[in-house]
Amino acid sequence: MIRDDIKAAQIAAMKAGDKEARGAIGLIQAAIKNRDIEARTGTAPTDDDALVIEVLQKMVKQRRESIAMYEQGGRAELAAAEAAEVAVIERFLPAQMSEDETKAAIETIKADLGASGMKDMGRVMAELKARHATTLDMSKASGLVKAALA
Template sequence: MSLKDRITEEIKAAMKSQDKVRLETLRSIKKVLLEKEVSVRPSGQNQLTEAQEIEALSQVAKQRRDSIEQYTNAKRQDLADKEAAELAIIETFLPAQMSDEEVESAIAQIIAQVGAASAKDMGKVMGVAMQQLKGKADGKKVQAIVKAKLGG
């Protein structure tokens, strides 16, 4: 079952259970996926690949995290809580996130693999790291760990 089909089924279930927050979130996810699907049609592709679906969901999740941070800084906990509830729903469709230890271990291997020695090599490490960890770890977390390991 494709992600789009799973979300359609979840929308039906949310409508039956009258879960307003879940319903709104699922509809917004479906909208993003449909927009992404339309954007790739000119290249001859009719459906999104799993990687493209995860990329689209990751972008939506990142937007929610950024919103939570901004609302918290603005002392609007009510809005931050709403975004957090939506983020929790979105994350159920994303691959499991790696723990800090797993991310650190993966980055250590990447640093050894590309032969990075100083903060000047951060770009090389980040390029490979984001390719390998896309959808599995937050970009800000990866960047912070790479900076710490390279002394940046």
């Protein structure tokens, strides 16, 4: 499980005296704990790794947005700190699908659903998320789906 990997990495970072990694891993654990608390009110997640991956993907997205803002504002040191956190977080994410693999998955789903035009984009995106959410950047996939259905 990814949670176990995160706990082991935190212990290793503490033993190695790696303050940056320890801090980023602490943030990861806090975000996961918050997500667990939110999930208590709703239905229990069926796959714990999927929940953790969702949290990690959200954290990476937030940090990439922060990096862009810091670079625009001329704050290179803050952008570097965020980039270091992204590197730590990405260690726990599964490998992302390449653009070619994403296009192949879209074509498969398009054929399975019989999708032919833009009116089917919602169905294709929903199925793509259901099948590949943990290994796919959905924001990039949106443009590829739009191109495939156009």
